[in-house]
């Protein structure tokens with residue numbers, strides 16, 4: 188067993204941390220208050236190679252492993268989870284299936300420009316009738332001359348209001364099996380497609396949309412891989428992304444913990460820093476221990492992805508523990524700040540609102556527990 192990051196991994200961490208602290212941090216307040224994502228960041232991420240971390244060098248990526256992907260996520264989320272969520276929806280959820288199953292033409296038109304940050308993508312699976320249950324997916328794709336007509340709606344879609352295209356799941360057959368669902372690349376804007384931006388309590392600096400599709404025409408060459416029934420392609424991608432999302436949660440917890448520690452050292456009450464009160468010191472000790480446990484579970488999950496041995500129950504444990512840790516740690520960070528924790532001047536309230544999104548998004552904690560229980564044979 189080796190619990191050390193390689194020098195290459197440490198180098199990635201240092202590069203992303205510097206970028207996040209110097210280039211992203213100054214943009215956070217305006218993005219949060221304006222509830223708008225600063226699109227130019229995607230081009231910068233493209234220049235830095237951050238959108239192609241996991242893709243092979245032969246395909247224009249950096250060729251790194253899942254551990255590197257988790258380090259990038261952790262460092263982005265340590266500064267701003269809203270930006271990290273846009274990164275994740277684009278560089279993983281939308282681009283990965285195109286890289287895995289797209290035709291050469293789809294890779295040239297969508298994957299390559301996506302990896303350079305020239306075109307921004309979103310991933311549209313969830314619908315108003317349910318995000319947790321794939322069987323409730325209703326958006327239908329009807330075959331017509333030269334393509335398909337899509338009718339339905341998609342809810343809570345990250346990057347939809349400011350993106351250039353979507354990887355969208357729609358039913359091409361009525362059965363309730365995954366292979367009755369196909370994936371389409373849908374240009375934004377498209378005739379008959381309406382996006383309305385939603386107002387959110389968490390990750391406010393990312394843009395999330397409700398999408399209506401009213402007989403939207405999608406040409407044959409935008410059916411992913413040129414064949415129907417490709418939904419199973421995204422099952423691996425969703426599972427791997429959950430391990431990545433756990434790294435996002437770890438980053439939020441770390442950001443909140445660091446802010447709380449600074450505050451506990453600086454804030455004087457009765458002539459001493461509040462960190463000297465045992466009740467505050469113990470709270471910080473619990474937070475540090477919680478983060479350490481989540482840290483090693485997340486990187487164990489990443490290592491299992493790299494070994495090709497990850498299973499659904501392990502993914503669920505990693506996501507459940509990291510997201511619930513982030514929620515606990517960010518709440519404790521607010522309490523340590525007292526009234527200041529409620530003020531926007533301090534980042535801990537934002538970290539907590541953002542952490543709440545992740546006990547829901549990418550599969551709720553209840554759904555993770557179902558998967559773990561299934562692994563126990565229940």
Ligand SMILES: Cc1cc2nc3c(=O)[nH]c(=O)nc-3n(C[C@H](O)[C@H](O)[C@H](O)COP(=O)(O)OP(=O)(O)OC[C@H]3O[C@@H](n4cnc5c(N)ncnc54)[C@H](O)[C@@H]3O)c2cc1C
Nearest residue numbers: 310311312313317318319343344345547548549550551553
């Ligand atoms: C900010 C944000 C961004 C998002 N971005 C995207 C995106 O880019 N693309 C995308 O496709 N989706 C996205 N989502 C959707 C997200 O994945 C869903 O919200 C999530 O899967 C939960 O689905 P739901 O909201 O429909 O809740 P529901 O499925 O309606 O669940 C409601 C409640 O019922 C519980 N529940 C549901 N089923 C079960 C069960 N079988 N057993 C026990 N309890 C259960 C849930 O745990 C939850 O507590 C985003 C969501 C948010 C909040």
